[in-house]
Amino acid sequence: MNEQExxxxxxxxxxxxxxxxxxSEWTGIxxxxxxxxxxxxxxxxxxxxxxxxxxxxxRARGTTADELAFDRSPDEYRCAPLVELRLMDWAxxxxxxxxxxxxxxxxxEQLKQSEDPEIAGLATKIDRExxxxxxxxxxxxxxxxxxxxxxxxLERLRPQAEALLDSAQRGEHTAELADLWEEMTMVRRSQxxxxxx
Amino acid sequence: xVTEAQVWDALAEIPDPEIPVISLVDLGVVxxxxxxxxxxxxxxxxxxxxxxxxxxxxxxxxxxIRALGAEPEIQVLLDDSxxxxxxxxxxxxxxxxxxxxxxxxxxxxxxxxxxxxxNAHRCPYCGSTETRLENIFxxxxxxxxxxxxxxxxxxxxxxxx
Numbered sequence: 501m502n503e504q505e506x507x508x509x510x511x512x513x514x515x516x517x518x519x520x521x522x523x524s525e526w527t528g529i530x531x532x533x534x535x536x537x538x539x540x541x542x543x544x545x546x547x548x549x550x551x552x553x554x555x556x557x558x559r560a561r562g563t564t565a566d567e568l569a570f571d572r573s574p575d576e577y578r579c580a581p582l583v584e585l586r587l588m589d590w591a592x593x594x595x596x597x598x599x600x601x602x603x604x605x606x607x608x609e610q611l612k613q614s615e616d617p618e619i620a621g622l623a624t625k626i627d628r629e630x631x632x633x634x635x636x637x638x639x640x641x642x643x644x645x646x647x648x649x650x651x652x653x654l655e656r657l658r659p660q661a662e663a664l665l666d667s668a669q670r671g672e673h674t675a676e677l678a679d680l681w682e683e684m685t686m687v688r689r690s691q692x693x694x695x696x697x
Numbered sequence: 698x699v700t701e702a703q704v705w706d707a708l709a710e711i712p713d714p715e716i717p718v719i720s721l722v723d724l725g726v727v728x729x730x731x732x733x734x735x736x737x738x739x740x741x742x743x744x745x746x747x748x749x750x751x752x753x754x755x756x757x758x759x760x761x762i763r764a765l766g767a768e769p770e771i772q773v774l775l776d777d778s779x780x781x782x783x784x785x786x787x788x789x790x791x792x793x794x795x796x797x798x799x800x801x802x803x804x805x806x807x808x809x810x811x812x813x814x815x816n817a818h819r820c821p822y823c824g825s826t827e828t829r830l831e832n833i834f835x836x837x838x839x840x841x842x843x844x845x846x847x848x849x850x851x852x853x854x855x856x857x858x
Contacts, residue, residue, distance in 0.1 A: 534831070534832040534834075537832060537834050537835065537836070537842075538832065538833065538834040540834075541834040541835070541837075541838045542834070544747040544749075544838055545745065545746065545747040545838050546747070547747055548745065548746035548747025548748065548838075549746055549747070551746065551747075552746045552775050555773075555775060556775060617776075618775070618776070621775065621776030621777050621778075622775045622776060622777075624776070624777040625746065625775070625776060625777045625779075626746065627807075628777070628807070628858045629745060629746065629747075629838070629858060631807035631808055631858075632808070632833055632834075632856060634807075635808070635809065635810045635813065635833060636833050636834070638810065639810055639833075
């Protein structure tokens with residue numbers, strides 16, 4: 501796996517980790533019980549995808565997935581600002597979910613064609629799980645497509661979704677990422693390096 | 698010296714951590730076993746990547762191989778080699794008997810909402826196909842929730858992947 505491929509996998513892994521974290525913030529407080537369950541499962545899947553992607557890069561770099569996920573400073577993350585936003589509005593959350601799944605499907609389709617069998621194999625596996633996220637996002641898109649609040653959220657967030665498919669638009673972060681990082685890495689930073697849970 | 702057959706038998710005794718009615722071998726997560734003197738290498742193909750049971754499965758396999766007096770090496774395969782199609786016929790029947798509807802066969806194309814909403818899914822309790830989708834997601838990433846209109850029983854449906 502060359503440096504460019506590692507970089508791309510890190511971008512996707514960071515997106516999935518941070519979005520998974522944001523999705524998990526709906527656990528317990530989603531507007532419907534079914535969505536509480538759905539967003540909790542989606543969050544779990546996204547973080548699982550992040551872990552597998554970090555694992556592939558970690559094998560190439562001789563490190564561990566945990567070190568890649570948690571031992572960097574916030575400005576070293578390569579996630580797109582769209583996934584960092586702390587959206588506690590349902591229409592905005594569904595708009596981001598829809599835009600993210602749309603872009604994620606495109607990049608997974610490309611990764612599945614990779615000449616590196618490890619990358620192509622993992623992308624194929626991730627894509628099979630993401631199919632259920634896409635069905636869920638489409639279902640909500642169809643339900644809300646005529647609601648002005650949803651349409652506005654979609655238009656407002658759409659420009660930010662472009663960075664998901666363009667490495668050149670990554671690197672800048674929102675202030676919200678620093679807060680998320682603080683919480684996400686707190687337990688790990690409180691323990692000596694190498695602690696296993 | 699431990700034989701490959703002994704290792705298969707030992708792994709077939711390990712229950713799935715979340716659905717203990719089926720074993721890891723029934724679940725199809727053991728892709729291959731390679732015995733080299735005292736070293737036993739297991740190719741482990743995970744179910745859903747976010748499944749919290751994966752570590753428990755990996756550690757249980759390692760413990761079981763140590764109990765045979767051998768040195769385990771569990772290789773985690775991060776590819777597309779696990780599918781719900783790998784669940785054995787015996788495993789599917791055990792699932793159904795415990796109220797989990799077994800997964801439909803994997804199709805060539807990805808699943809669609811229309812498929813999930815169709816009544817092609819059979820109730821594990823009464824066998825009726827008068828069932829409807831309640832939620833794509835369920836208590837774990839591998840399951841959906843359905844409701845049987847015939848026997849009025851909600852049930853969990855394995856997602857096909």
